[in-house]
Amino acid sequence: MHELTKKFGDFIAVDHITFQVKKGEIFGFLGANGAGKTTAMKMMCGLLRPSSGIATIAGYDLKTQSKQIKKRIGYMSQKFSLYNDLSVTENMQLYGTIYGVKPAALQVRIRESLKDLGMEKYADKLVGAIPLGWKQKLAFATALLHKPDIVFLDEPTSGVDPIVRREFWDRIYKTASTGVTIFVTTHYMDEAEYCERICIMSNGKVMMIGTPTQIKTDIGVDSIEAVFSKFVKR
Amino acid sequence: MRVILMLIKKEFLQVMRNPLLRSILIIAPLVQFLLFPFTADYEIKHVNIAFIDHDRSSTTQAIIQEYLSSPYFIGHGILASNDQAQEMMLHDKIDFVIEFPVDFEKNLMNRQKTGLAITANAINSVKAGIGTAYVQEVIANYMDELASAMPPEQNRQAQIFASNVFWFNEQMNYKNLIVPGILVILVTLIGAYVTALNIVREKELGTIEQINVTPIKRWQFIVGKMIPFLILGMMEFIVGLILMKLVFGITVQGSVSLLLGITAIYLLAMLGLGFFISSVSENQLQAMFIVFFLFIVFVLLSGLFTPTEGMPDWAIKLNYLNPLSFYMDVIKSIVLKGGTLQDVKTQIIALSCMAVIIDTAAILSYQESSK
Numbered sequence: 340m341h342e343l344t345k346k347f348g349d350f351i352a353v354d355h356i357t358f359q360v361k362k363g364e365i366f367g368f369l370g371a372n373g374a375g376k377t378t379a380m381k382m383m384c385g386l387l388r389p390s391s392g393i394a395t396i397a398g399y400d401l402k403t404q405s406k407q408i409k410k411r412i413g414y415m416s417q418k419f420s421l422y423n424d425l426s427v428t429e430n431m432q433l434y435g436t437i438y439g440v441k442p443a444a445l446q447v448r449i450r451e452s453l454k455d456l457g458m459e460k461y462a463d464k465l466v467g468a469i470p471l472g473w474k475q476k477l478a479f480a481t482a483l484l485h486k487p488d489i490v491f492l493d494e495p496t497s498g499v500d501p502i503v504r505r506e507f508w509d510r511i512y513k514t515a516s517t518g519v520t521i522f523v524t525t526h527y528m529d530e531a532e533y534c535e536r537i538c539i540m541s542n543g544k545v546m547m548i549g550t551p552t553q554i555k556t557d558i559g560v561d562s563i564e565a566v567f568s569k570f571v572k573r
Numbered sequence: 574m575r576v577i578l579m580l581i582k583k584e585f586l587q588v589m590r591n592p593l594l595r596s597i598l599i600i601a602p603l604v605q606f607l608l609f610p611f612t613a614d615y616e617i618k619h620v621n622i623a624f625i626d627h628d629r630s631s632t633t634q635a636i637i638q639e640y641l642s643s644p645y646f647i648g649h650g651i652l653a654s655n656d657q658a659q660e661m662m663l664h665d666k667i668d669f670v671i672e673f674p675v676d677f678e679k680n681l682m683n684r685q686k687t688g689l690a691i692t693a694n695a696i697n698s699v700k701a702g703i704g705t706a707y708v709q710e711v712i713a714n715y716m717d718e719l720a721s722a723m724p725p726e727q728n729r730q731a732q733i734f735a736s737n738v739f740w741f742n743e744q745m746n747y748k749n750l751i752v753p754g755i756l757v758i759l760v761t762l763i764g765a766y767v768t769a770l771n772i773v774r775e776k777e778l779g780t781i782e783q784i785n786v787t788p789i790k791r792w793q794f795i796v797g798k799m800i801p802f803l804i805l806g807m808m809e810f811i812v813g814l815i816l817m818k819l820v821f822g823i824t825v826q827g828s829v830s831l832l833l834g835i836t837a838i839y840l841l842a843m844l845g846l847g848f849f850i851s852s853v854s855e856n857q858l859q860a861m862f863i864v865f866f867l868f869i870v871f872v873l874l875s876g877l878f879t880p881t882e883g884m885p886d887w888a889i890k891l892n893y894l895n896p897l898s899f900y901m902d903v904i905k906s907i908v909l910k911g912g913t914l915q916d917v918k919t920q921i922i923a924l925s926c927m928a929v930i931i932d933t934a935a936i937l938s939y940q941e942s943s944k
């Protein structure tokens with residue numbers, strides 16, 4: 340990621356951001372509302388075209404090899420965006436098929452991941468009718484169906500209860516341990532502590548990057564919350 | 574291929590589970606076929622009519638009586654002069670004046686050519702158009718009665734006269750005016766409106782974003798949307814044809830498969846239009862507005878409900894760009910007149926070109942908007 344920028348008209352939503360993420364790392368994006376986290380993530384997923392700058396994702400160039408990138412990444416949007424009028428299984432079948440997972444393998448993967456999530460009872464329910472926490476878990480599982488190298492999670496736990504959040508992070512750890520890179524945005528300070536490295540964004544700019552401990556000692560405070568309020572207040 | 578099939582399955586599942594869309598698909602054809610005739614009926618129930626009788630014979634008396642006994646006409650008496658008729662028309666008191674020439678009865682009996690002048694108040698063109706059909710139908714009925722009352726030898730002559738009137742009448746029959754129109758509207762709405770709304774809704778919900786991060790190819794996405802709506806549109810059209818038979822007793826005179834083929838071409842153009850509209854609009858309201866704006870322009874230009882005679886030249890020329898107008902020609906020709914491939918060749922070529930152009934524009938615009 341180098342000097343990536345996105346402008347909407349005159350407004351610079353993401354301002355020359357530069358950083359690197361290691362394979363299998365859990366990388367957190369922190370920032371206030373409107374800091375540009377979602378915009379940055381959408382550029383990396385190929386949903387928005389960068390105004391300038393270059394990026395290499397999963398070894399492919401963002402500008403010229405977006406097809407290959409798309410095959411290698413999973414994305415979970417900030418706004419829940421699976422089909423509410425399709426059932427849990429139908430959604431997974433749809434996305435698995437689009438990603439080119441073979442029918443037999445797909446069936447096994449869907450069964451396993453539903454079992455893993457403890458979601459078998461919801462398998463044939465319409466997604467619109469299941470509780471939010473389950474929806475989020477489903478969206479995560481669906482983003483992993485094609486075994487991507489990187490998953491982008493945009494505020495995956497906003498609005499869900501603490502127990503589900505805990506479970507969700509267990510799942511993130513489990514996934515990362517299989518070598519999948521996790522790119523996650525969050526508003527929760529405790530979640531920032533779970534990340535291996537975090538990046539603090541404000542007004543489209545990268546303010547700091549490092550492990551949570553590193554950042555705390557650099558600034559001389561004892562919690563990420565204090566770090567955060569320091570930057571956001573400016 | 575598996576991807577396409579999966580997308581089609583997804584679309585059908587969603588249509589089936591969407592109560593609003595489901596009811597549009599089921600109710601739209603029913604409402605149109607059952608309601609339109611009534612509104613048309615209403616238009617022609619209070620036709621104000623007056624007469625100028627230069628003949629004053631028993632035949633003219635009988636014809637006038639025929640009009641007055643019809644529930645569609647309100648009689649305004651026998652007028653003395655043309656001036657008086659003009660005056661009344663100017664004040665919108667009457668819609669039609671029927672003028673019987675001198676020797677009307679004599680000529681009729683001698684099987685000579687005879688005529689009567691019908692003057693219509695064309696301010697309300699719908700009333701004038703449909704009313705004319707009714708004015709003529711009454712005369713035709715009378716001729717029919719007359720023919721059956723005559724001795725067999727004379728009968729033949731009189732029948733020719735009557736069937737001539739009938740033939741003209743058929744062109745003006747409101748059923749034949751309205752029914753092809755309903756079919757065209759049905760197909761157009763399913764094609765452009767339902768497709769545009771469907772895609773814009775996915776934009777609003779954000780579900781299209783989830784599709785766009787996948788390595789799905791553009792043509793897959795587009796074909797995956799078009800095939801289901803093409804099938805739905807064809808189903809609606811077939812339902813329309815069945816209702817046309819049940820409600821109006823009209824059957825397709827020409828080849829049904831030719832009709833279906835051309836409908837598919839027209840639908841492809843309309844689907845493309847829906848696609849195009851969806852990629853230039855941000856929300857369902859905008860899409861709805863654009864569809865209806867275009868729809869009204871198309872309908873007005875086509876002369877479907879308003880006569881094109883009064884239109885300026887440029888407007889008539891503009892019709893060469895109006896897919897609805899070509900499709901209307903096809904329906905009229907094949908359904909009503911039993912037109913063959915030869916008869917609608919020009920329309921097929923025009924519609925095919927339009928389908929290709931519109932669909933190309935749709936694909937390009939989708940490419941733009943997905944960035």
Ligand SMILES: Nc1ncnc2c1ncn2[C@@H]1O[C@H](COP(=O)(O)OP(=O)(O)OP(=O)(O)O)[C@@H](O)[C@H]1O
Nearest residue numbers: 347350352370371372373374375376377378379417
């Ligand atoms: N399509 C767009 N057109 C114009 N401005 C936009 C567009 N999308 C986002 N923005 C603006 O860019 C800025 C960054 O938005 P972004 O969604 O990336 O923030 P965020 O960090 O994800 O915030 P949140 O925590 O609320 O999700 C905001 O000020 C937003 O209003």
Ligand SMILES: [Mg+2]
Nearest residue numbers: 376377378417
């Ligand atoms: Mg965001």
